[in-house]
Amino acid sequence: MVEEQRGERIAKFLSRAGVASRRDAEAMIAAGRVRMNNAPVEHPAVFVGPTDIVVVDGKAVAQPERTRLWRYHKPDGLVTTHKDPEGRPTVFEHLPKDLPRVISVGRLDLTSEGLLLLTNDGALARQLELPSTGWLRRYRVRVHGGVDPKKLTRLAEGMVVDGVKFGPIEASVDSVQRANTWLSVSLREGKNREIRRVMDALLLPVTRLIRVAYGPFQLGLLAKGEVEEVNGKILREQVPGLGK
Incomplete structure (x- = not known):
């Protein structure tokens, strides 16, 4: 008060x-x-x-505007940063010009695709990134080679890779296409390049990674490069305590 x-x-x-x-x-x-x-x-x-x-x-x-959130279908080949020291193209250079200044909720690396949430409220971005928020992040992941069920069990138990402890990751086989396997992968923590690192440790190199959901927000039928604002009422329902 x-x-x-x-x-x-x-x-x-x-x-x-x-x-x-x-x-x-x-x-x-x-x-x-x-x-x-x-x-x-x-x-x-x-x-x-x-x-x-x-x-x-x-x-x-200016005084902060009302909190807003957008869904963006990030293509591969873009980095999630406002300015890249290596001069690579960024997500923010490819957003519609009429969008206000936004920041991302978490990141997707250069070669990853799919749902990236954007907001004009840095406090909201921080809140949604915290593991304590408990939001599940879901991905479709293509790996090279067949997948032994024992490897999926190791993921579910959590792993330590190069001294970094990764929490439990849920993974199941969706389909097998010649030398590739598509997996459905879910996690709550989201450390830097987490999926690629644990898959490499299991000798399952990732050849494609698509985020399809972040908490209650879905990629759905959003086309690559497309941006769509989340309805304010839906945002307030999904983020308790957000206010108006």
Whole structure:
């Protein structure tokens, strides 16, 4: 209640405004890039009220808009970053020009395809990425070679690969096509390149990876490169406590 009266912490404000994640916003504050009411912000615990003027790198930050979420069918060949140091094409360069500034909920690597959620609210993105949210992420995965059921049992029990512990992964065989096998794979954690790493450890190299669902949100019939906004009522129903 006290926090509502004072507004919200500036790092959260910048995150919800789509400027940066909370962690990055704190780094921007430490670097002296953020001012409020013409005074430097020196601590991320500063509160922002509705009449306060926040400026980042000399540009005023608008009050956060209502929280919005989009489904995007990411093609392969794009990286999920706003700027790639290697100069590779990015997801954000290929989004419709009329879309506001958005950030991704998690990532899909360069050669992965399928459902990528996008939002204008950094706090929501962080919330949906947390393993504690408990949302299941589902994939269709093509691997080279046949799949021994014992390997699927190892996945279900969790694995340690190169010193990294991966939680249980549910996997079942969908179909076999000559030298390839299609699997349905589900997980809740989503560490960096998790599926590819555990499959490599099982000598099942991944030749195609498509995310088909993230929690309650489905890829469905969304065409490659297409973006579709999630209805606000549905978003509020699926994310308790989101508000209006």
